Amino acid sequence: AEVPAHLADRPVTGLASDSRAVRPGDLFFAVRGGHRHGLEFIDTARAAGALAVVWEPPHAGVLPVGEAAPPLLAVPELRQRMGLIASRFYDAPSERLRVVGITGTDGKTSCAHFIAQALSDAEHGPCGILGTLGVGEYGRTEPSPHTTPDPLAVQGWLAQLAAAGRRYAVMEVSSHALDQGRVNGVEFAVAGLTHLTRDHLDYHGTPEA
Template sequence: MTGTNGKTSIAWLCAATLDDTGFVGTLGWGAPPQLCPTALTTEDPVVLQGRLRRLLDGGVTRVAMEASSHALDQGRVADVRFDIAVFSNLTRDHLDYHGTMERYAQAKRKLFETASLRAAVINVDDPVGRDLARDSAVETVTYGTVSDAALSWSDVAWRADGIEGRWRSPWG
């Protein structure tokens, strides 16, 4: 998962709801609900590969992982075989590191250029997401509030006890 906001929530929801799925990110690493703390959202490659091996040895068959822009830019996940990439959004952040929004977007794009990638899930409410979806070389599911998104929602109401709205998808 990559994006300015939403990486942790999306990755955690995937890891917590899918069988035999580990988690690596801001909250720590492990097999939910048991997590060990981490120093960074995405650790250096040697530490990361060691943790992925320990998860595999413990019975985890897949991992929901946050991929920070710093990690993508610095090649910390270059040897991770991603099957599915998710893009949440891109807002003004980390410009002290990236310098410009264009360089920030280029760092995020690296996740979608991974050779092992088989599918992508992309927020097309975001202009960078629209570009990613347009340029995608793999099966892509788009989401957002725009009418041409494969998964879209409308009439969203945020309440103290939850969220209510209408979903539209090709699956009904």
């Protein structure tokens, strides 16, 4: 998408895909969901001070226009590209860390915690950890709504670890997260597979998917 000239020199202060979390100067990402499109919440994002709206076509409704409407940037397949955009916004934080990704049907949580414990030391501090039991650093996490959060949250977490001088991060990566692009833009140093069963075929269709 071409950036409007009047936005080129305006600093973006943050990224949000939930209109309720938008702060002044943020880019609001309006993606297509299973039942609703993020553009339906554009008024909330605008009222909160969104600098612009990056949206995912197609959209059957009428796009907001006029002086009160924020600038709109259409990006095809936005859901798959959000992680790449966020990685660039945060200056590629995963490249400043050694990131371990663990996927598989079962055992991700145990493996991730064992590895995070082993990688935490006095020299480099606690290892970053993200998964079913929360997100943060080993021994100090906050609840997470998903095993692998949305790509904006993932990149923001990696950026915090890099800024704090951490060296390692361990992530549980669900099959849904892989399919939905939540870890796109993450540079993994190591990837591990626990095992594969026929769970979640209602979503993926076949084991090959």
